[in-house]
Amino acid sequence: MATAAATIDGVREGRRDLGPLFVGTIFVGSFLLFLVQPMIARMALPRLGGAPAVWNSAMLVYQALLLGGYAYAHALARTSVRNQSFVHLTLLALAALLLPIGLSAQMPPPDASPVLWVPWLLLTSIGPLFFAVSAQAPLIQRWYAAASGGRDPYPLYAASNFGSFAGLLSYPLLVEPRMGTVGQSALWTGGYVLLVLLTLVCAAVLPKGGVDTSDAGFSAEPAPALGRRLWWVLLAFVPSGLMLSTTTFLTTDIVAMPLLWVIPLGLYLLSFTLAFGESRGVVVSICRLSPVVILTIGGLSMRNAPAQPVLTMVSILSLLFVVAVTLHAEMYRTRPSPRHLTTFYLCMSLGGALGGIFAGLLAPIIFDWTYEQPLLILLAAALVPQAFLVPGAAWLWSGSRTRTLAATAIYLALVTLIAVLAIEKPWPWLYDNGPMYGVAAIGLLTLFCIGKRPVYLAGVAAMVFVFGGWEAVQTSLEPGMRTRSYFGIYTVRQEGDMRTLAHGTTSHGLQLTGRGREEELTSYYSPFAGVGQAMLRLPQVAGADARVGVVGLGTGTLACYRRTGQSWRFYEIDPAVVRIARDTGDFTFLKRCAPGAPIVVGDARLSLAREPAASLDALVLDAFSSDAIPMHLLTAEAFGIYGRVVAPRGLLVVHISNRFLALEPVVAAAARAGGWHAARYDDFVTPDMPAYRYVSTSSWIVMSRDKESLRRVTVNPPPEGKWVPLTPDRGFDGWSDDYGSILPLIKAFR
Numbered sequence: 247m248a249t250a251a252a253t254i255d256g257v258r259e260g261r262r263d264l265g266p267l268f269v270g271t272i273f274v275g276s277f278l279l280f281l282v283q284p285m286i287a288r289m290a291l292p293r294l295g296g297a298p299a300v301w302n303s304a305m306l307v308y309q310a311l312l313l314g315g316y317a318y319a320h321a322l323a324r325t326s327v328r329n330q331s332f333v334h335l336t337l338l339a340l341a342a343l344l345l346p347i348g349l350s351a352q353m354p355p356p357d358a359s360p361v362l363w364v365p366w367l368l369l370t371s372i373g374p375l376f377f378a379v380s381a382q383a384p385l386i387q388r389w390y391a392a393a394s395g396g397r398d399p400y401p402l403y404a405a406s407n408f409g410s411f412a413g414l415l416s417y418p419l420l421v422e423p424r425m426g427t428v429g430q431s432a433l434w435t436g437g438y439v440l441l442v443l444l445t446l447v448c449a450a451v452l453p454k455g456g457v458d459t460s461d462a463g464f465s466a467e468p469a470p471a472l473g474r475r476l477w478w479v480l481l482a483f484v485p486s487g488l489m490l491s492t493t494t495f496l497t498t499d500i501v502a503m504p505l506l507w508v509i510p511l512g513l514y515l516l517s518f519t520l521a522f523g524e525s526r527g528v529v530v531s532i533c534r535l536s537p538v539v540i541l542t543i544g545g546l547s548m549r550n551a552p553a554q555p556v557l558t559m560v561s562i563l564s565l566l567f568v569v570a571v572t573l574h575a576e577m578y579r580t581r582p583s584p585r586h587l588t589t590f591y592l593c594m595s596l597g598g599a600l601g602g603i604f605a606g607l608l609a610p611i612i613f614d615w616t617y618e619q620p621l622l623i624l625l626a627a628a629l630v631p632q633a634f635l636v637p638g639a640a641w642l643w644s645g646s647r648t649r650t651l652a653a654t655a656i657y658l659a660l661v662t663l664i665a666v667l668a669i670e671k672p673w674p675w676l677y678d679n680g681p682m683y684g685v686a687a688i689g690l691l692t693l694f695c696i697g698k699r700p701v702y703l704a705g706v707a708a709m710v711f712v713f714g715g716w717e718a719v720q721t722s723l724e725p726g727m728r729t730r731s732y733f734g735i736y737t738v739r740q741e742g743d744m745r746t747l748a749h750g751t752t753s754h755g756l757q758l759t760g761r762g763r764e765e766e767l768t769s770y771y772s773p774f775a776g777v778g779q780a781m782l783r784l785p786q787v788a789g790a791d792a793r794v795g796v797v798g799l800g801t802g803t804l805a806c807y808r809r810t811g812q813s814w815r816f817y818e819i820d821p822a823v824v825r826i827a828r829d830t831g832d833f834t835f836l837k838r839c840a841p842g843a844p845i846v847v848g849d850a851r852l853s854l855a856r857e858p859a860a861s862l863d864a865l866v867l868d869a870f871s872s873d874a875i876p877m878h879l880l881t882a883e884a885f886g887i888y889g890r891v892v893a894p895r896g897l898l899v900v901h902i903s904n905r906f907l908a909l910e911p912v913v914a915a916a917a918r919a920g921g922w923h924a925a926r927y928d929d930f931v932t933p934d935m936p937a938y939r940y941v942s943t944s945s946w947i948v949m950s951r952d953k954e955s956l957r958r959v960t961v962n963p964p965p966e967g968k969w970v971p972l973t974p975d976r977g978f979d980g981w982s983d984d985y986g987s988i989l990p991l992i993k994a995f996r
Contacts, residue, residue: 264451268390269405271444275382276409277416278437280515282347283308284417284508285434286372288986289349289427290364303364305490305511309595309602311373315380316595320588322385327392331449334378334385338442341378345438346431379441384591386448391584393451399584400522407518414512418989426984470582475593481577482597483604484626485570489514490605491619492566495547496559510566517570521578529575536572536630537696539565544623545685545709569626576631614722614730620710627706634697643698654701661688661708668712684712726830731822738832744940747801747826747833755801756940757833764834768940770868770903771803773964776927776946777866780899780959781807787897787955788863795862795891797850797879798869799823801833805840814843817850819869851884860893868901877988880909881981885916895952897959898922903944907991913947914972915980923956924949924972927963947972 287304322330349371383406387399421430470478492510520529543565582590609618634640642653668684671677692705721727721737729736737748743760746753756768772778781804784792790811796804799818808814818824824845828836836843846853850869865888869876878884888898902909910926917924926947949972950956960969978990 264390264394267444267451268386268393268448269402271441271448272383272386272402272406273409273412274437274441274444275379275386276406277413278434278441279376279379279382279413280410280511281413281417281421281437282372282376282434283511284414285421285427285430286347286349286368288417288422288430290367303606304368306602306606307365307368308376309486309599311369311376312380313592313595313599315377316384316588316592318377319381319384319388320592322381323388323588327389327452328449328454330385331389331445331452334381335442335445335449337378337381338445341374342438342442344372344375346435347372347375347438348427348431375438379438382441382445384588386445388584388587389448389452391587392453393448399587400578400581401524404519404521404523407515407522411512411515411519414508414515418508418987423987423989426982428984470586470589474580474582475589477580478577478590478593479597479600481573481629482594483601484622484629485514485517485566485573486598486601487605487618488566488569488601488622488626490602491609491616491622492562494605494609495562495616495619509563513563513567514570517567517574520571521574529571532568533572533575533631534633536568537627537632537702538635538693539568540623540627540630541689541692541696541702541706541709544620544627545689545706546713547620547623547710565623569623569630572630573626576629610730610732614728615718615735617718620715624703624707624710627703628699632697632699632702636694636696639694639697642694643701650698657691657695657701658704660691661705664688664691665708665712669716681713685709688712726832729822729826731820733820733822736822736826738826745832753942755803755827755833755835757801757803757835758940765806765838766940767803767806769803769942770901770944771807772929772941774929774941775944776929776948777804777868777899777901778807779927779963780864780866780897780946780948783959784812784864784897785809786958787895787950788893792863793861794864794866795854795857796866796868797854798867799827799845800868802827802836802840804866804868805835805843806838808840808843814840816843816845817853818845818847819849821847851879851887854891855887857891859890860896862892862896864897864899865892866899866901877981877986878983880912880916881983881986882916882919883983885920885922889920889922889951895955896950897955898949900947900949901944902926902947906993907988908993909991910945910947910972911975911978911991912981913949914974915978917949917972918974919980920951922949922951923953925956925960925969926972927960927969 283304290304322333325333350367352367352370383403387402387406390402391397391399421433425433489510493507496510520532523529543561547562547565577590577594605618605622609616634643643650664684664687667676668680671680676683688705688709692702692709695701695705727738734749736754739746739748740759743758743763745757745759747755753769755771757764758766758768767773767778770777773782781794784794784807790809792812794808794812794814795817796814797817799816800823802816805814805816824847827833828845854865867879867888869879885898892898900913902913914924916922924947926945928945929943948956948959950959963969979985
């Protein structure tokens with residue numbers, strides 16, 4: 247104890263050495279704060295599923311708790327730093343009663359609304375701990391300013407966000423691949439204990455005395471005016487909303503991989519590190535180029551189903567980073583003195599929470615597509631600092647009123663003409679590339695307008711409208727063509743005699759609308775596909791009265807494999823899909839082939855867990871939304887549920903087609919652990935086949951615990967495909983509710 251006291255006294259005397267202590271404390275707190283976000287989401291997978299909207303709902307909870315933590319820190323700022331330390335250490339001790347960190351024991355009913363259930367589960371599980379840790383950054387900065395005699399504490403926020411960035415990326419890259427959720431919980435608990443000890447040392451070096459003493463060296467600057475506070479709220483609103491809208495945009499229309507969800511948040515956090523850092527060279531360059539970046543990338547933000555998804559992903563993430571750095575740097579430039587530090591961070595947190603509410607909660611209700619993305623980009627275009635970049639532009643736009651009005655009129659007339667030509671395409675050479683030529687021409691003209699904000703904003707808006715905006719609006723105006731729900735955006739398209747249902751860039755069913763062809767089996771579900779082979783030979787396995795369950799409804803195509811005497815039921819998590827497949831009349835597979843088949847709405851895993859044992863002779867698992875993987879449906883525990891529900895001689899059919907992940911090792915590991923015999927079927931669709939236009943190549947795995955049942959399905963495959971025995975991947979043990987990582991399965995790394 248004497249040694250510890252001597253150490254503290256030495257630290258108190260040597261104020262120059264306080265920086266590393268406070269930086270380390272802030273870093274650890276922020277690291278833990280953002281390590282727990284993906285960690286708790288991973289723990290919740292068996293209960294919540296893996297839809298991108300679940301991550302956005304979790305982010306809303308985190309932002310609300312962060313706002314609460316900053317409000318608590320702001321309220322404490324009215325007292326001396328000594329009193330602040332006593333109250334905060336007490337809060338940390340009380341929150342520690344909830345350790346080890348983990349989910350509460352609550353289980354949602356199968357038909358629970360995820361809009362309400364996800365926030366409730368997260369709040370009751372980690373709310374107090376997250377709240378206590380979230381207050382660390384503003385409090386520790388305030389304490390540092392007091393302990394160091396009034397040194398600028400704002401650069402410490404860069405360390406805070408670097409810790410957040412490190413914690414966020416450490417989870418998918420280091421923590422998740424190496425330990426299960428029990429070990430992860432123990433790791434976080436140990437980090438929390440370290441944080442409490444560091445906070446205790448920080449409190450020990452605080453100056454004694456009242457408020458006046460703790461404020462020594464602070465500027466006497468008056469409290470920020472309301473307009474200035476609202477300006478901070480607005481500057482924080484746009485990057486926060488853009489971070490969530492970028493996540494939705496990418497996971498809906500580009501590459502819906504779970505690992506991708508953390509990248510926008512990571513870049514958002516990294517932007518604070520740059521914007522609040524002491525080195526300003528890079529930040530100044532980014533801010534100066536931001537209008538050009540918004541013009542060249544933001545103008546293309548509404549392009550649907552891009553031909554180069556990876557390039558689009560990199561571009562839109564770069565746009566998010568540039569906008570976030572620029573607007574956060576503007577916040578830093580207009581920051582108040584340390585006396586009003588907590589007010590500043592409270593406004594920033596409020597703006598972040600409002601941005602999250604807009605993009606994650608209101609936009610899915612208001613819009614039927616990701617319109618929040620271009621709207622936030624336009625708002626960013628209106629906020630970023632601008633200076634004339636092109637020689638002569640200042641003369642054009644800063645001269646007499648007459649010259650400025652004439653230049654504006656000419657510019658708007660040219661842009662309107664280009665937009666009309668690009669959309670209407672009056673000449674053959676515009677048919678394929680009209681929008682591309684249009685945005686290129688408008689973009690070149692608008693380069694001369696950077697520095698004249700209203701005209702520049704009109705140019706960005708015109709580019710958005712020409713390059714995808716007009717098409718998106720037309721689709722939205724067509725009744726029934728597009729539906730948005732908590733789980734995704736669905737678009738019904740008619741092309742010739744084919745009607746398709748698309749979720750993002752992935753088709754979830756196709757129906758031929760020509761007379762007499764409505765019941766033809768198409769897309770991934772044709773007789774050439776593995777599921778087609780299994781369903782056609784099911785009577786040989788289970789007899790004429792087979793009982794069939796299908797996880798994932800889509801357009802209901804599989805219903806047309808139903809034969810007289812068979813009983814079918816579907817499990818679908820999204821009521822919007824049920825309406826599209828059964829009620830709208832756009833697709834008639836269910837109506838024609840299985841009009842009385844029950845549809846169980848809710849999470850399929852929870853619903854199947856309530857079914858009687860051996861109640862199905864075949865279960866088809868086809869529940870992927872675009873390429874996003876509902877991991878909780880592919881864990882060892884999930885296959886245990888399937889094994890209980892499927893009869894001993896029954897079939898389990900799993901769809902594993904995916905552009906980015908190799909899912910065969912996951913299913914192979916589960917098959918080995920559960921005693922299943924399994925084989926993979928890859929069909930081959932070639933241009934010379936009559937069904938080439940409406941049949942998609944796919945990969946399916948058929949499993950059975952009875953070797954003879956599997957043999958009856960796999961014997962004598964058609965020439966369009968082949969059966970391959972499933973063999974486990976050495977070094978990969980599969981997924982469980984406790985452990986799962988997608989890194990070993992990314993095709994680019996295999």
